[in-house]
Amino acid sequence: MTEVSKQDTIAAEGAVYYLFGATGDLARRKLFPALFSLYKEGKLAENFAVVGLARRPRTNEQFRADVHESIGEFCRYKADDAEAWERFAEHFVYMSLDINNVDGFRELARLSQGLDEKFNIPGNRLFYLALAPNLFGPVSFNLRDGGLLESQGWNRLVIEKPFGYDLESARELNQQLSQVFEESEIYRIDHYLGKEMVQNIQVLRFSNAFFEPLWNNKHIANVQISLSETVGVEERGGYYDKSGALRDMVQNHSMQMLAMIAMEPPSRLHAEDLRDEKVKALRSLRPFESAAEVNQHVIRGQYSEGSIGDKALSGYRQEDSVSPESTTETYFAARVFLDNFRWAGVPFYIRTGKRLPVKTTEVVIEFKNVPDNMLFAQRHDLAPNLLVIRVNPMEGIYIKINAKKPGVDNVVQPVSMEFCQSCMIGINTPEAYERLIYDAARGESTYFTRWDEVAEAWSFVDRIAAAWREDSSNLELYPAGSWGPKSAEELLAADGFHWWPVNGQAEDNVIWISGGPK
Ligand code: BG6
Numbered sequence: 001m002t003e004v005s006k007q008d009t010i011a012a013e014g015a016v017y018y019l020f021g022a023t024g025d026l027a028r029r030k031l032f033p034a035l036f037s038l039y040k041e042g043k044l045a046e047n048f049a050v051v052g053l054a055r056r057p058r059t060n061e062q063f064r065a066d067v068h069e070s071i072g073e074f075c076r077y078k079a080d081d082a083e084a085w086e087r088f089a090e091h092f093v094y095m096s097l098d099i100n101n102v103d104g105f106r107e108l109a110r111l112s113q114g115l116d117e118k119f120n121i122p123g124n125r126l127f128y129l130a131l132a133p134n135l136f137g138p139v140s141f142n143l144r145d146g147g148l149l150e151s152q153g154w155n156r157l158v159i160e161k162p163f164g165y166d167l168e169s170a171r172e173l174n175q176q177l178s179q180v181f182e183e184s185e186i187y188r189i190d191h192y193l194g195k196e197m198v199q200n201i202q203v204l205r206f207s208n209a210f211f212e213p214l215w216n217n218k219h220i221a222n223v224q225i226s227l228s229e230t231v232g233v234e235e236r237g238g239y240y241d242k243s244g245a246l247r248d249m250v251q252n253h254s255m256q257m258l259a260m261i262a263m264e265p266p267s268r269l270h271a272e273d274l275r276d277e278k279v280k281a282l283r284s285l286r287p288f289e290s291a292a293e294v295n296q297h298v299i300r301g302q303y304s305e306g307s308i309g310d311k312a313l314s315g316y317r318q319e320d321s322v323s324p325e326s327t328t329e330t331y332f333a334a335r336v337f338l339d340n341f342r343w344a345g346v347p348f349y350i351r352t353g354k355r356l357p358v359k360t361t362e363v364v365i366e367f368k369n370v371p372d373n374m375l376f377a378q379r380h381d382l383a384p385n386l387l388v389i390r391v392n393p394m395e396g397i398y399i400k401i402n403a404k405k406p407g408v409d410n411v412v413q414p415v416s417m418e419f420c421q422s423c424m425i426g427i428n429t430p431e432a433y434e435r436l437i438y439d440a441a442r443g444e445s446t447y448f449t450r451w452d453e454v455a456e457a458w459s460f461v462d463r464i465a466a467a468w469r470e471d472s473s474n475l476e477l478y479p480a481g482s483w484g485p486k487s488a489e490e491l492l493a494a495d496g497f498h499w500w501p502v503n504g505q506a507e508d509n510v511i512w513i514s515g516g517p518k
Contacts, residue, residue: 001319003414005052005118008335008443010043011042011043011044011045011046012038012043012044012438012442013043013045013122013124013153013441013454014045014046014047014048014121014122014124014443015048015049015117015125015126015153015154015337015441016048016049016051016112016115016121016124016125016126017032017035017048017049017050017117017125017126017128017183017437018051018108018125018126018127018128019050019051019052019095019128019130020052020053020054020099020127020128020130020131020135020139021053021054021129021130021131022052022053022063022094023052023431024054024375024409025131026130026160026234027052027070027130028050028070029070029074029075029132029429030064030074030433031069031128031130031433031437032066032067032069032070032074032075033070033074033076033431034431034433034434035050035243035432035437035438036067036071036077036079036088037075037076037077037266037430037434037498038437038438039088040077040338040433043302043438044441046117047120047121048091048119048121049091049092049093049115049119050091050092050093051093051094051095051108051111051112051336052067052092052093052094052095052096053094053095053097053099053108054096055096055097055098056096056097056492057096058094059094059097060093060094060149060203060242061090062094063092063093063094064089064092065246065464068085068089068179069285071115076430076431082309088104091252093111093115094202095107095108095111095452096175099131099138099139099142100142100295101142102145102146104141104146105142105143105145105146105147105148105295106146106147107149109146109147109148111152112125112148112151113151113364113480116151117221121153122153122307123151123153124153124154124155125148125149125151125153125154125155126149126156126263126315126441127139127143127148127155127156127157127158128160128437129157129158129159129160130160131160131162132161133159133163133164133173133418134162135141136159136173136176136177136320137173137176137177140174140176140179140180140181141180142155143177143180144180145150147168149180151371153455154185154186154264154441154443155187155444156182156185156437156441157177157180157181157185157186157187157191158187158437158440159177159186159187159188160189161188161189161190161252161254162248162251163245163311164248164411164454164458165188165242165243165269165461166458166459166462166465167290167455167460167462168273170454170458171455172276174363174451174455175455183450183451186260187436187439187440187445187450188448188449188450188451188454189436189448189449190252190253190256190448190449191433192252192253192256192257192361192391192432192435192438193256193432193447193449194278194373194431194432194435194436194439194446194447195323195391195392195432196313196395196421196430196435197278197389197390197391197392197395197396197397197421197446198256198260198391199435200306200389201257201260201261201363201389202274202347203258204389204397205261206265208332210353211387212265212321213303214305214367215342216343217342217343217344217345217346218343218368219367219368220328220346220365220366220367220368221260221346221366221367221368221369221384221442221497222346222347222348222366222495222497223261223346223347223348223363223365223366224348224349224350224351224359224362224363224364224366224499224500225254225257225258225261225348225349225350225351225362225363225453226350226351226352226360226362226364226499226502227253227254227257227351227352227361227437228351228352228353228356228357228358228360228361228502229287229352229353229356229359230308230356230358230359231354231355231359232303232313232316232319232330232354232355232480233313233316233319233322233330233354237319237320237321237322238321240322240328240330241321241322241323241364242328243328243354244328244329244330245329245330245331245332245352245354246329246464246468247465249332250332250334250352251354251456251457251458251461252449252462253352254350254352255282255457255460255461256278256389256453256457257361258281258282258322258336258348258350259279259281259282260278261348261363261365262284262338262342262348263264263276263277263278263280264277264279264280265277265279266282270446271444271446274446275445275446275449275452275453278453279453280340280451280455281338281340282456282457282460282516283456284339284340284343284495285336285337285338285339285456285460285461286336286337286338286339287463288312288463288464288467289463290467291466291467291471292362292472293448293467294464294467294468295464295467295471295474296336296466297331297334297336297491298332298333298334298335298464299330299331299332299334299474299475299476299485299487300329300331300332300468300474300475301329301330301331301333301353301475301476301477301478301484301485301488301490302315302317302326302327302328302329302331302475302476302477303315303316303330303331303353303354303355303477303478303480304316304317304478304479304480305318305479305480306355306479306480306481306482307479307480307481308357308481310452311318313355313480313481314480315477315480316328316330316354316355327369327472327475329350329468329475329489330353330354330355331351331353331354331356331478331484331485332350332351332352332353333350333351333352333353333485333488333491334349334350334351334464334485334491335347335348335349335491335492335495336345336347336348336349336350347497349491349492349497349499351484351488353478353500354486355480355481356481356482356484357481357482357483358502358503359392359393359503360390360392360393360394360502360503361386361391361392362388362389362390362391362442362503363389363391364386364388364389364500364502365386365387365389365499366384366385366386366480367384367385367386367387367389368384368498369384370382371505376402376412378512379381379387379410380402380411380412382412382447383400383414384400385399385400385401385402386400386451387399387401387498388500390503392420393422393503394420394423395420395421395422395502395507396419396420396421396422396423397418397419398416398417398418398419398420399416399417400414400415400416400478401415401416401417402414402417405469407433409467413499435447436448436496436515455495481497
């Protein structure tokens with residue numbers, strides 16, 4: 001097999017892309033490389049322009065040199081043909097902008113008209129705010145007041161997380177944005193939704209006779225969603241100490257993955273239909289009613305000193321810009337239930353943490369065992385069937401089944417069959433940001449979060465945050481490089497389950513049909 005899916009090479013309509021925060025880390029690591037990849041693959045129309053915006057003064061030449069450097073470092077395509085590079089780079093201009101001053105926006109509107117004329121762009125505008133969320137409102141107002149939304153084409157606003165700090169602040173933010181943009185013009189990024197295997201969840205579920213009939217509480221024992229990271233808080237201590245794993249990872253990425261796993265099949269493959277189903281799934285999450293319930297079902301941890309490999313690592317409280325008395329969680333695990341017909345009684349275990357032993361995102365679906373009075377189950381200790389969806393950094397799926405061990409002894413052996421997408425030669429998986437920018441430029445909002453999804457996720461998460469505010473004594477320390485607090489193991493053990501090993505931690509007794517985890 002050499003091809004996973006047909007490449008979609010329809011170019012997005014011509015547009016001006018406004019990158020607010022153009023001198024920042026996100027632009028450098030993700031956005032410039034993504035634009036270049038899209039260009040190389042014919043997914044950007046020839047008639048496009050990119051306006052880099054930040055406060056810092058910069059000439060167009062300096063800006064283009066920054067873009068070139070970022071592509072050299074982070075892009076999966078190289079920009080070493082000088083002539084081709086010039087053709088691409090001439091679409092990039094830079095303007096220094098004070099985002100609190102509407103006059104600058106008026107000047108930007110004039111610049112935009114010039115770009116429309118120069119590149120024959122039909123007035124389409126995509127505003128990408130790689131900025132702190134408290135600036136989303138002011139920038140939106142100034143875009144409107146500065147006359148940037150008055151052209152003939154479409155306007156789209158792309159924003160990064162975090163979308164608020166809790167439900168109340170998210171509502172305020174949404175209220176501000178909705179004074180300027182329609183919901184259908186707002187593209188809220190959750191970059192996990194741009195990941196190949198997260199998008200693949202619905203294909204696996206809804207186009208395989210193997211899975212969908214079994215995808216319910218009659219056949220599934222539990223679901224485990226793990227987002228583990230080896231990194232600590234790096235240079236983001238100031239932000240992270242106020243946010244913690246709950247707001248940084250759970251409210252968005254974990255909840256979105258849970259929704260993709262749990263949702264009902266959408267009636268049509270339209271963005272609104274799929275998002276309707278995700279909202280319904282999130283709405284059926286059983287809310288925690290008291291701090292005692294939170295304590296029973298949720299584990300919070302913080303890394304202390306430790307090591308990964310032979311690298312000694314400091315504890316979270318010793319990180320830059322982190323309070324030495326911080327009670328912020330860097331680890332989160334929970335048992336959650338969805339009270340609906342499909343999932344009643346099935347625990348979903350979600351966990352995420354920093355400074356864990358491996359970087360991996362995986363979903364494990366553990367199926368119920370065959371009845372105990374069956375011949376084979378009586379005689380053998382049968383392992384449950386698993387479906388494992390590997391999202392990151394390796395992409396693929398494997399299933400674990402029971403099979404007869406070759407030979408004369410009647411021995412049953414677990415066997416894993418793997419589709420390792422990222423091992424396949426010739427697959428050059430696009431970065432999440434490539435997909436998302438391309439989608440936003442085409443007006444395809446399926447993999448962006450709609451306001452009601454965000455609100456549902458906040459209302460679930462807010463109850464946990466409130467319980468923790470009441471009582472912070474349940475914070476457990478775990479050594480950097482370990483799998484988190486012990487009680488996260490006990491959480492599953494109490495239900496008769498355990499966390500299945502993830503990426504690179506394969507079980508010894510399993511025979512792999514195709515190599516085994518990398
Ligand atoms: C971000 C979080 O949203 O996701 C970071 O703010 C985290 O703290 C990152 O490191 C993880 O993303 P990925 O794609 O590397 O798994």
